[in-house]
Structure formats: structure tokens, C-alpha cells
Amino acid sequence: MQVPNNPFEPRHFEDVRKPLDQASTMPPWVYTSDKFFQREVDRIFMKVWNFMGHVDQVPNPGDYVALEFVGVPFIICRNDNGDLCAYANSCRHRGSKVAIGSGNVKEFMCPYHGWCYGLDGRLTATVDMDQTTGFYKQDYGLIPINIDTWGGFIFVNFDPDCESLADYLGDLPTNLASHKLTDMANVRTVEWELNHNWKLFVENAKESYHIAIVHRETINQVAPVKSADYSVSDAAGQYCTTFANHDGSMALLKDDLGFPPIETLKGRYRHGTYAPMIYPMTYLACTIDTAWFLQLFPIGPNKTKLVHGACFPRDRTVRPDFEELAANYYKRWDRTILEDIEAGDHQQVGIASPFARPGRFCFREPLVHQIDNWILNRVLD
Structure with a gap:
């Protein structure tokens, strides 16, 4: 699908702007165009709080x-x-x-x-x-x-x-207060190379539609879509979020041993995973025993660097069995990230085809639709 002469005219995105059940997905060229990428740099990354x-x-x-x-x-x-x-x-x-x-x-x-x-x-x-x-x-x-x-x-x-970071985040710090993030240690960071556009990774991170296929042997065994729900939660700030209701830790493969739950958790946070996406592209996942972040560095329209960071309560890191148990978390994260990278790389190749066309959204992709419109609000003329 050819990039139009002026890709920032609102008429190109009229179908994306419709309600979810009527909307189309983004034109394929927004994931391949150098011109569109540079507009994102100018209008988004140079203007917002970046993780x-x-x-x-x-x-x-x-x-x-x-x-x-x-x-x-x-x-x-x-x-x-x-x-x-x-x-x-x-x-x-x-x-x-x-x-x-x-x-x-x-x-x-x-x-x-x-x-x-x-x-x-x-x-x-x-x-x-x-x-x-x-x-x-x-x-x-x-x-x-x-x-x-x-x-x-x-x-x-x-x-x-710019506005203050506190204003940008809105009520997110309040929602995550019981996780005591400031009391966590960042114990490991790992870098990955993505051969796809940053938006594809962000969209993938905030929809559950792919879990039963891409993560059938991993996440789907711990928090399957139909039982965990992955419901959209209210967000009064520059972020969107879901909550998945499930037993155990989202950060472990089925039957693997881990750390005890965070003692300070309250309410629903004791029984699931709260996973905000701070706009434009910072993914946090806060489950019952740990938190992790996915940090993106857009390099070009079809190249992105991903940094995964693992965080645990500091008192867990001094346990004699810390490295042994932490290895179970690393195993899960490394495996599922590779699953997502492969999916995104395949998508980039397909979406770059001259025969690629916009598709339609599933009801399990409300935040993909929301993220796309957040981006359009900032880049269009």
C-alpha cells in the first residue's frame, strides 16, 4: 500500500477514528514510512516524558x-x-x-x-x-x-x-502504591533487537488476542484469556492499562517455584497482574511477587531496541536462594519475549507488502485502538 503524498491528513485515518467495533486498523505505511517515523520523533518523543x-x-x-x-x-x-x-x-x-x-x-x-x-x-x-x-x-x-x-x-x-512528570502520570502512582516500587531493586537488564516498528511491539503488549496462539505454552498456561479476562481499567493520566485476574505469578511458567507474594499488596493486586502502558511506549507489569519493564528505543521505522528490566523487592535479593529462584523468572521472560519478537518481526515483513491493507479490530484489542488514536492525536495535521 503506497504512502500518500501527505500522510498526515486526517482523511487517511477516518476509519481508525471510528468506535472499536466499527474501526479499521492503521494503514500499513504508518509502520514503514520514514516520514511518519520522523513526525513521531518531532511530535511525540521530543515532547513527552520518556522512560x-x-x-x-x-x-x-x-x-x-x-x-x-x-x-x-x-x-x-x-x-x-x-x-x-x-x-x-x-x-x-x-x-x-x-x-x-x-x-x-x-x-x-x-x-x-x-x-x-x-x-x-x-x-x-x-x-x-x-x-x-x-x-x-x-x-x-x-x-x-x-x-x-x-x-x-x-x-x-x-x-x-513540558508539564511535570507527576501531572503526566496522573493517578498511576496511586494505583501502584501497594506494590512499593521504590523498595524494589533492578537486578537484571537484557537488550534485544527488534526488526519491526516500535508501534507493533506496543500494540502487541496491550492486547490479549494473541496469547492463546503466540504464548500457548507459556503465558496461556498461567493466565488464559477467557479466565484472566485482561480487563481494561480506568486511567487518569498518560497511560492505559489492563488487569488480569489469575492465581500465582504472571512472571513464572506453570509449576515453577518463585518468591512469596509482596506483603503490602492490597485488594485485587493480591490476585493478578496490573500492566500499564505509559504513553508512548513504556510497558510495566506488576504482578504479585515482582515487576518488570519493557523499554523501547526506536531506531527507525523498522528497527527498535528493546530493554527488559527485572525488579524484585530488595529483601528478596539478599535471600540465599535468590539467584536460584530468580532464574525461573528469567527463563519465563526470555522465552516469552522471544515469542513476541518473532511475532512482531513476521508482522513487519507482512505489513510492508504492497498488498497489505488495513484490517478490522477484535473486541479483545480495545487498547490497540486507543493507543493508535493517542498517536494520531499528536501527529496529524
Whole structure:
């Protein structure tokens, strides 16, 4: 299906805008078009709060990690006071990156001409700049980027005029209060390469229609669709969510041993899994004994990096049997992620066909429809 000359005209999406039972799925080219992807970067990723990992990745003063997100290189670090900071990873002299990888430093030194920056972003030292008229170090610090945390998770926003993270999340922190996310440790992160568009992975994560087929031997054995329901819950913030009612932990394969339930859980959270998708693409799953996140780095219209993070209550991590039991969770996550990646990669190939056309939604895909319309609200003319 050919990309129209102006892919952002609302008329191309009239059928997507209809109620779920009447709506069509997105035009295939929204998953393959470079032009559509760049509009998502400009109108979404550069404007919203983007999930960037866990505070355990930079626990101490001087710790840093250099990241790149939709073409923007930046640094997350802890300053000398232990505060989290974020800066554009671009030297104020001629633009070189000043940090690579991760580690612990006293300062950042540009590898090109040796300009040095403190952990507070201030330019602290230069070489041979004394003959440059009107040059003052205080005017050339690293450019700061908005950063905030919730539940031990790090978010950044590239828009200097953005709303607060608290306003963006709305009632999500209240809904997950009994999980005590700030008391959890991020014990493992694993990276995966996806040969498909970021939206395909997000849509897949928030529909239960595929579980009986793609996850027939894994998730379907623990929380089958018809009994777990995967019902949509109310959300007063920039997220959508489901709750699956089931026995045991969603994070284990059937009959595998795990940790006891989180003692502070209240109400329905003691008997199932609450799984919000923070727009545009951060998936959290909070079940009775653990939580995990799926973090996406869109690279292009058909390429995405996925980071899976595993979180457990900190008191579980000091148990002598922690590694033995945690391996059961890792086994489940690694297996089901590969199942989802394979499904998404196949979908990308099929959707790129010149014969691909929009389809119709199943009643088990309400959040796919909701996510797609959230995106359209931001990218269309």
C-alpha cells in the first residue's frame, strides 16, 4: 500500500477514528514510512516524558550512563550531592560527545579538545581559550535536560516547557502504591533487537488476542484469556492499562517455584497482574511477587531496541536462594519475549507488502485502538 503524498491528513485515518467495533486498523505505511517515523520523533518523543531506566543504574555520585534516544545523545548522572541530572552529550565547543558508555567519573572531559565539565554541567576547564574575545566559561555549560523519577524509574523530557512528570502520570502512582516500587531493586537488564516498528511491539503488549496462539505454552498456561479476562481499567493520566485476574505469578511458567507474594499488596493486586502502558511506549507489569519493564528505543521505522528490566523487592535479593529462584523468572521472560519478537518481526515483513491493507479490530484489542488514536492525536495535521 503506497504512502500518500501527505500522510498526515486526517482523511487517511477516518476509519481508525471510528468506535472499536466499527474501526479499521492503521494503514500499513504508518509502520514503514520514514516520514511518519520522523513526525513521531518531532511530535511525540521530543515532547513527552520518556522512560530511561532505573535509578539502580546510577546509584552513586559520579555514576553516569551515556544514552542515545531517537538521535539525541545525552548523559544521565549523579552529581556530587547525589542528585540525578541529565545533559545533552554534546561539547559546547564543536559538538563532540563528552561521555561514552557508563562508569564513574569526577568530571566529563571532551576527547576532542579537552574541555572539561563538572557533574553539575558547568564548564570547568578549557585549553588555549584566553585569546577568544567575550568567552566566559559560565556561558558554555552542558545543556540540561529535564529529568525526574517515579517508583525508582527515570524519565527524561526534551521539551523545556513540558508539564511535570507527576501531572503526566496522573493517578498511576496511586494505583501502584501497594506494590512499593521504590523498595524494589533492578537486578537484571537484557537488550534485544527488534526488526519491526516500535508501534507493533506496543500494540502487541496491550492486547490479549494473541496469547492463546503466540504464548500457548507459556503465558496461556498461567493466565488464559477467557479466565484472566485482561480487563481494561480506568486511567487518569498518560497511560492505559489492563488487569488480569489469575492465581500465582504472571512472571513464572506453570509449576515453577518463585518468591512469596509482596506483603503490602492490597485488594485485587493480591490476585493478578496490573500492566500499564505509559504513553508512548513504556510497558510495566506488576504482578504479585515482582515487576518488570519493557523499554523501547526506536531506531527507525523498522528497527527498535528493546530493554527488559527485572525488579524484585530488595529483601528478596539478599535471600540465599535468590539467584536460584530468580532464574525461573528469567527463563519465563526470555522465552516469552522471544515469542513476541518473532511475532512482531513476521508482522513487519507482512505489513510492508504492497498488498497489505488495513484490517478490522477484535473486541479483545480495545487498547490497540486507543493507543493508535493517542498517536494520531499528536501527529496529524
